[in-house]
Amino acid sequence: MGNLEAEDGEHKEIVGREVDDFRIMPGMESEFFQILDNALDVGISILDENLNYVYINRFAADTLKLSGDEFQVGDPLSKVHKLMVDKGVIDPKVFDRHKLSAQELKSLFASGIDASRDLTPFKDGSVHRLVRKHTKNGYTISINHDVTRLLQKEEMLQKALELGNSGYWIYDFKSKKLELSKSMNSILSRDEINAMYEFGLAAFIHKDDRTAFKKALKDMHKNAGTIEFVARNLSGTKWYRTTGNS
CATH class of the missing domain: 3.30.450.20 (PAS domain)
Structure with missing residues (x-):
């Protein structure tokens, strides 16, 4: 134009x-x-x-x-x-x-x-x-x-994720934009979710586990675009297993 x-x-x-x-x-x-x-x-x-x-x-x-x-x-x-x-x-x-x-x-x-x-x-x-x-x-x-009607099926998925104490996140490394599933609200606290949006994915991870998290991200390119790691939340009271791909 x-x-x-x-x-x-x-x-x-x-x-x-x-x-x-x-x-x-x-x-x-x-x-x-x-x-x-x-x-x-x-x-x-x-x-x-x-x-x-x-x-x-x-x-x-x-x-x-x-x-x-x-x-x-x-x-x-x-x-x-x-x-x-x-x-x-x-x-x-x-x-x-x-x-x-x-x-x-x-x-x-x-x-x-x-x-x-x-x-x-x-x-x-x-x-x-x-x-x-x-x-x-x-x-x-x-x-x-x-896309409200299209998301009705997504809502069913969210309910299933909540029942399984699961959720998903999508992160665009270029634009640095983060999208979290609604079911994450049942897993993380509101403060943790707000911190993730403001400071990035690592914001809810315990400080002692962030090195492993960063390594898992860096290793994605040599692991066929997949990621897997286990980490605690900030307070260290809960453990989370994360798997995914790009």
């Missing part, structure tokens, strides 16, 4: 090339855009290099409870986040926990990572899969869709 403004009467390149002729009827682009804008049940937004909105489709605007009285294209991502909090759409802790702020997104892209994926819970009980993709032309495509 490129700059939407025109200079010297010439339009700058936006998408890099035209859509393949075999995939669209020439001359129908505007009409098809209107159809998609109204019909899609997936939220789609486009932001410029400064993370200001240049487009948001109807579904996304409705989901985020945005109206023309308070939002216009050109507004920054930070303003939309504030509106979502003010309107009770989302808990501000979700932004902090999942590192969704504009500054954190800019830092992520600056580090060379061009995409982020998160599960974001809303206050109405729904859960949305949020995908943000940074294009080579500087734009950010944000896609969100409601």
Whole structure:
């Protein structure tokens, strides 16, 4: 994507090339855009290099409870986040926990990572899969869709994990994002879980077991991407066995 403004009467390149002729009827682009804008049940937004909105489709605007009285294209991502909090759409802790702020997104892209994926819970009980993709032309495509129904099966899995005093964690080493299963709430204390989100995986592990934990992580590449270790919690009152793969 490129700059939407025109200079010297010439339009700058936006998408890099035209859509393949075999995939669209020439001359129908505007009409098809209107159809998609109204019909899609997936939220789609486009932001410029400064993370200001240049487009948001109807579904996304409705989901985020945005109206023309308070939002216009050109507004920054930070303003939309504030509106979502003010309107009770989302808990501000979700932004902090999942590192969704504009500054954190800019830092992520600056580090060379061009995409982020998160599960974001809303206050109405729904859960949305949020995908943000940074294009080579500087734009950010944000896609969100409601995956609440898909997670109903996940809820059954969580209950089974709770019964077995088990849980899982997913860690993205590039983006340094952590995702914990809900069943972890029945295994770890709230303080331990908060510490893991704030300081990393090792935060709940007893200090005497952290060396073994770090070694297990380092050895994953020579163990076909698998990990296995046993460690105590911070207080040393419980033992946990962890197995996994990458």
